[in-house]
Amino acid sequence: MSEQLHSVSAAALHLSDAELREIDAEIAHAPYRAAVAIDALKIIQAHRRWVSDDSLEALAAYLEMPAAELEGIATFYNLIFRQPVGENVILVCNSVSCWIKDCEGIRSAVSAQLGIEPGETTADGRFTLLPITCLGACDKAPVMMVGDNKFEDVTVERIPAILEHAEGATPG
Amino acid sequence: MSELPLTRNVRPDLSPTDLAAYEANGGYQGLRRAMAELSPADCLQVVKDSKLRGRGGAGFPTGMKWSFVPMDNVSPGHKYLICNADEMEPGTFKDRLLLECDPHQLIEGMILAAYTIGADVAYIFIRAEYLKAAQLLREAIAEAKAKNYLGQDILGSGYHLEMHVHASAGRYICGEETALISSLEGKRANPRAKPPFPQVSGLWGRPTIVNNVETLCNIPHIIERGPEWFGSLGLGEDAGTKLFGVSGRVRHPGCWEMPMGTTIRQILEDRAGGMEEGYQLRGFLPGGGSTDFLVEEHLDLPMEYESIGKAGSRMGTGTMIVLDDRTCPVGFVKNLIEFFAQESCGFCTPCRDGLPWNAQVLDDIEQGRGKPEDMDTLEQHVSYIGAIGNTHCALAPGAMEPLQSALKYFRDDFQRHIDGGACPYRGAH
Numbered sequence: 001m002s003e004q005l006h007s008v009s010a011a012a013l014h015l016s017d018a019e020l021r022e023i024d025a026e027i028a029h030a031p032y033r034a035a036v037a038i039d040a041l042k043i044i045q046a047h048r049r050w051v052s053d054d055s056l057e058a059l060a061a062y063l064e065m066p067a068a069e070l071e072g073i074a075t076f077y078n079l080i081f082r083q084p085v086g087e088n089v090i091l092v093c094n095s096v097s098c099w100i101k102d103c104e105g106i107r108s109a110v111s112a113q114l115g116i117e118p119g120e121t122t123a124d125g126r127f128t129l130l131p132i133t134c135l136g137a138c139d140k141a142p143v144m145m146v147g148d149n150k151f152e153d154v155t156v157e158r159i160p161a162i163l164e165h166a167e168g169a170t171p172g
Numbered sequence: 173m174s175e176l177p178l179t180r181n182v183r184p185d186l187s188p189t190d191l192a193a194y195e196a197n198g199g200y201q202g203l204r205r206a207m208a209e210l211s212p213a214d215c216l217q218v219v220k221d222s223k224l225r226g227r228g229g230a231g232f233p234t235g236m237k238w239s240f241v242p243m244d245n246v247s248p249g250h251k252y253l254i255c256n257a258d259e260m261e262p263g264t265f266k267d268r269l270l271l272e273c274d275p276h277q278l279i280e281g282m283i284l285a286a287y288t289i290g291a292d293v294a295y296i297f298i299r300a301e302y303l304k305a306a307q308l309l310r311e312a313i314a315e316a317k318a319k320n321y322l323g324q325d326i327l328g329s330g331y332h333l334e335m336h337v338h339a340s341a342g343r344y345i346c347g348e349e350t351a352l353i354s355s356l357e358g359k360r361a362n363p364r365a366k367p368p369f370p371q372v373s374g375l376w377g378r379p380t381i382v383n384n385v386e387t388l389c390n391i392p393h394i395i396e397r398g399p400e401w402f403g404s405l406g407l408g409e410d411a412g413t414k415l416f417g418v419s420g421r422v423r424h425p426g427c428w429e430m431p432m433g434t435t436i437r438q439i440l441e442d443r444a445g446g447m448e449e450g451y452q453l454r455g456f457l458p459g460g461g462s463t464d465f466l467v468e469e470h471l472d473l474p475m476e477y478e479s480i481g482k483a484g485s486r487m488g489t490g491t492m493i494v495l496d497d498r499t500c501p502v503g504f505v506k507n508l509i510e511f512f513a514q515e516s517c518g519f520c521t522p523c524r525d526g527l528p529w530n531a532q533v534l535d536d537i538e539q540g541r542g543k544p545e546d547m548d549t550l551e552q553h554v555s556y557i558g559a560i561g562n563t564h565c566a567l568a569p570g571a572m573e574p575l576q577s578a579l580k581y582f583r584d585d586f587q588r589h590i591d592g593g594a595c596p597y598r599g600a601h
Contacts, residue, residue: 138419
């Protein structure tokens with residue numbers, strides 16, 4: 001038990017006060033600490049943009065669970081990033097309704113403008129491009145997201161303005 | 173024009189309805205009525221009598237589902253109600269409308285559902301990308317709490333309920349109810365073998381009901397207006413209204429609330445405006461990416477569980493995806509199978525290994541490398557992977573539905589790819 005307490009407090013050193021406060025708020029209504037694993041990974045990601053090995057190990061200790069188990073969870077979910085991502089994550093829908101409306105053309109236009117393929121980040125760290133499944137706005141296909149913003153009825157001609165908008169909207 | 177209860181608060185500009193506006197339009201009257209006059213057993217009877225069926229895709233009778241929750245309270249502990257707001261079925265965009273435009277309707281429906289099954293904790297499991305909806309729901313929960321629609325001793329009834337929003341971290345499989353429960357427990361979203369059913373042993377081993385957003389949004393109206401009224405909304409066998417949607421090369425893609433039993437033609441032609449200029453209808457998936465193709469001869473069928481089932485498909489989510497004559501059917505199905513292969517949780521072999529195999533065969537055919545025997549390979553997979561019971565959940569059988577029906581209706585297209593060594597649609601867009 002004392003060993004466990006020790007690891008919890010050591011973990012607390014790596015995680016910020018703000019992160020710990022938010023994670024504790026989730027733990028408050030969970031039956032056991034490990035139950036908040038996904039919420040906690042998302043909290044860390046909201047603060048740091050991604051989940052590093054150090055963050056993962058610290059969180060596993062804080063949630064009193066094996067790091068390998070937490071890694072299994074983190075890598076299962078496509079929106080938990082275990083590699084650094086850019087300031088803006090671009091999600092281009094590639095599911096069927098957007099495919100009918102040539103989402104591949106949208107994807108190549110983004111790639112051409114930024115010089116990155118899906119899974120890559122621009123050298124200046126501003127953008128990461130990822131494919132995404134159906135975003136639930138199929139009547140306005142093709143659809144993409146840049147950060148928290150959704151863009152509908154996207155055309156190749158609109159890509160430069162969409163990316164510019166995202167840069168302007170990025171805080172700090 | 174008949175009544176459209178689910179979208180009565182949806183504004184033309186799609187701005188959200190806040191608590192004051194919701195109440196001004198009769199909101200929370202169903203809850204007030206239930207707290208003052210109805211026992212959980214009364215509510216269950218009303219929902220059973222309404223013949224409401226689940227709007228998430230499977231169409232299971234909601235009242236019957238709820239009736240499996242033990243109500244004897246012999247085993248002390250929590251019971252849970254979960255709203256499945258993990259809308260990720262390809263081509264499905266109906267729950268987003270209800271979540272973004274009228275969050276209180278969902279919350280009222282959830283309180284009533286939770287009261288009926290005796291749940292003391294409720295969760296809204298919402299997909300990660302629905303950021304605006306998640307924020308609106310959090311605000312609406314706080315508003316409802318301040319009015320004592322949630323929390324301790326709701327409206328003086330002695331009933332307690334707390335409600336939380338859980339934003340997911342991705343993966344389509346989370347929409348499967350037992351996978352959703354695994355995910356809500358903080359684990360990998362692997363579906364579980366049934367039985368035990370979640371109604372008896374669900375979240376953290378406790379009785380749990382998982383219902384779709386649209387299903388729950390019907391509850392306040394059913395409790396307030398009664399089962400006869402609800403039944404009268406449908407045009408035929410099925411009760412109530414339904415959100416129907418159309419995407420693809422139609423003039424006006426969109427999502428509309430219409431009576432259950434509206435014909436496919438009315439949805440496709442009257443609402444969606446028919447095909448876009450220069451495109452002809454080849455077929456359509458009536459209810460999302462995991463339903464079988466239907467074709468022109470089915471246009472006059474009513475959108476009802478039975479009629480669509482008899483035609484060889486499923487009503488699913490009620491959101492149609494249209495295949496036009498300039499889009500390659502093989503490419504269309506390949507896109508879907510690649511999606512399902514990617515989204516498999518990887519637990520069951522037929523799904524984990526079978527779906528990528530199919531994706532590979534379809535890619536070969538689409539790229540002009542198809543061999544005549546590939547057709548047999550696809551047929552074999554359809555019969556093996558498509559059979560319910562070879563996998564824990566319905567992801568893999570669902571994935572086979574568009575493929576098996578494409579092999580039936582668009583077989584010539586597959587053959588032309590193989591015989592000609594190229595996709596005949598390339599450059600046709």
